[in-house]
Structures are given as structure tokens and as C-alpha cells.
Amino acid sequence: MSDYKDFEMPLAEAMTTQRAIRRLKPDPVDDALVLQLIELALKGPTAQNQQQWEFIVVKDPEVKRKLGRMNRIMWRLYRPFARRAARNDVKAEKLNRATEWGVEHFEDVPVYVVACFRGNRFAFPPVVAASTYGSIFPAVQNLLLAARAVGLGANINTMPLWSNFAARRILGLPFGLTPCVMIPLGWPIGRYGPTTRRPVGEVTSLDQYGNRAWQQA
């Protein structure tokens, strides 16, 4: 497990070609590979180096079916808003179609990783929320980058976990663990490739918000 020779992609290449891959083949993914992804996730920083996390690897069709049902319930509620927001927006429409695909093929995805954190706090005030979620999402991002490096499709999905109560019951989680995100893993039908972003100078200020010191004329 300590050999990471499959993860030697240059850092910048992994970052600049990371995409949410939602269309995944049903072909199996080796457990050993999934565990390596989680192992690299564990390298992420946590507040006070507490490492208060748990990961559930979901492969059982029955568990998938129950989480897929939760996912469908939320998507049916949310879909009309997503569709309205996507009118005349080609990119948002494309994203909706990919989400829809993920909902319809939920049970066909070979593996899910559910990332959980210990604690069931009200995430308030914001400084507490930042500590809590800032101690799980760096790990999640490591997992996604590692998946990208080996060409394995992945994305972040929170919809199946909208009811923490139901998610805890389905996954046998004690009250002290909060399921945070669900990451579908599988060999991609689509492709990884470069993403587009606004120029850095448009979202960066110097010393005071709005002082766009690096904005291109």
C-alpha cells in the first residue's frame, strides 16, 4: 500500500484537468486501488491534526439501492429549480443532464466512498464550521486528484445524504459520525480534460476587497 507509482502525474496536470466525471462504466474497480485513494486522502490536513474521519466503501447493491432512493427523492424536488436556473445556459443544462444520468444510473456505479467526520455539531459560528468542514474536504480533494491521476472517474455528490438521519441508518453510522459527501468511483465514459476558469485577477484583491491589483486591462 505504500507504493504510489500509479500516482506520479505532475501536480499541475492533475489539477488543471480535474473534472467532475458523472458518467461512469459499471466495470469493477479494484479494492486495492480504492484503498490507495483513501490512503492519499488521509494525507490531507485537519484542524489540530485530529484526523476525525471515517470512510465507508459502498459496493453492496442493497445499500446502493437505499441511497439511490434518497438521491432520487432529492433530485425530483430539486430538478424543477435546476431546470429553471439552466434556461438559456448551455453549460448548466449540460451539468443537469450529467446529474440526471448519475441519478438514473446510481446503482450501476461500481463503488462509492462516503466521507464522514466525527462530531455532529451545529456548524456555527462560521469559524467552527470552517474547522469542521476544513478537516474533511482537503482529504476529499486529495481523493479526487488521486482518482484523476489514475484516470478513474469521480465527483462530489451530497444529494443522497440530504437526510443525515436516513443516511446514518442505511450505513449503520452512530450519531457521532456525520456523513458529509458521497464520491462515485468508476472508469469514465467521458474524458478528463482542461477546465476553464475566470482569470485569477478577477477574483483576487490586494489588501482590501475590490482592489483588483492584478486585473488585466
Add this chain to the structure above:
Amino acid sequence: MSDYKDFEMPLAEAMTTQRAIRRLKPDPVDDALVLQLIELALKGPTAQNQQQWEFIVVKDPEVKRKLGRMNRIMWRLYRPFARRAARNDVKAEKLNRATEWGVEHFEDVPVYVVACFRGNRFAFPPVVAASTYGSIFPAVQNLLLAARAVGLGANINTMPLWSNFAARRILGLPFGLTPCVMIPLGWPIGRYGPTTRRPVGEVTSLDQYGNRAWQQA
């Protein structure tokens, strides 16, 4: 800005040697490098690809002084608890000393990056909190990994932002932007190097929490 030749470290090497580097030299860091770090941060995923973020680069001594004051107030409150928790725990004591160093030398750090998200929501229920914070911390982790790749010291600090009200005033942020973390950047006095983590099988379950399918005997 589109040339990332300084960030070609293999992904796994960057991840397995990422550490919170708190002791930083006062030597300046090139703006161009800081902007490249933020540019790679922007490649991180966001919920619905909304990219609702802003980054403030802090170099002005007066702005640092005000944030350093907020940091000291919180550390003085928190320190007794941190010290008590660290009794008989060499690692935690070491972490406390590094934190103390960061508090004392706050104004000497050459650059800070404050990552903010748009929105000022109560982060509740957890699924909403996960979307909100899950749309900023992947970017933060990209920034930290990119810093590691070029040997620049960095860590996550939330203490100076404990009062969102004060932080907004100091940074000129409108109410609709929430400052989330403050990342000190500087050339390290210490060194990057391998970290230790519990074995993956001890924090990973199969299908149901507690089913330790991959735990070593």
C-alpha cells in the same frame, strides 16, 4: 500565468510530504508565484460549478497588524485549553509551540491569502454546509499542495477570522462575502517531509460502519 513548469512534482509526493508549515521566513514571496497558487486553487471543484469565491492577498503591514490582533485575542482565550489538552502529548505540545510561534510572528509573515466564499448562510442543515464549505476547501487544498510543490511554507489558520464582523471590516468585505480561512505563505524555516497516519484499514469500513474488511490483523 499559464505555464506551470514549477508545479511538476509527482502528485503522490506532494500529498505524502504536505505538512502544516507554521515557521516562515520574513523574506518576500513573488506576487507572480502567489497568483499562480491562487490560479491552481481556482481549478478546484465547486457545487454546481458556481465558483463563488474571492481571494484577498494581504501584504499591507497595517492590515496584518489588525488581523494579528484578532489572532492574539483568540489564542489567549484558547491557549489554556490547548495546553491542558497537550499535557503528556509530545505531538500536541509541538503543535502548540508552532501555533504560538505563528501568533508571535504574525506580522512578519510576508503574505497571507484569505479565501472567502459568497454567501452568508447559516450552514445548516449539514447538506447545505457541505455544499458551501465543499466549494472552498478543495481550492484551499489545491493552494496548499501547489505551495508544497514549490517548497513554499503554508498552513490553514482560522483563528484570525473568528469574528467575521471584525474580519469583514479589516478587509473591506461586503456582508455577502464570508472569510473562511487565512493561509500564511512564506519560505519555510522548517522542512516539508513525510507525515504519519493511522493505517487506512482502521478508518475504512465496507458497506456498514464498523465492518473493517481491510484491517490488518
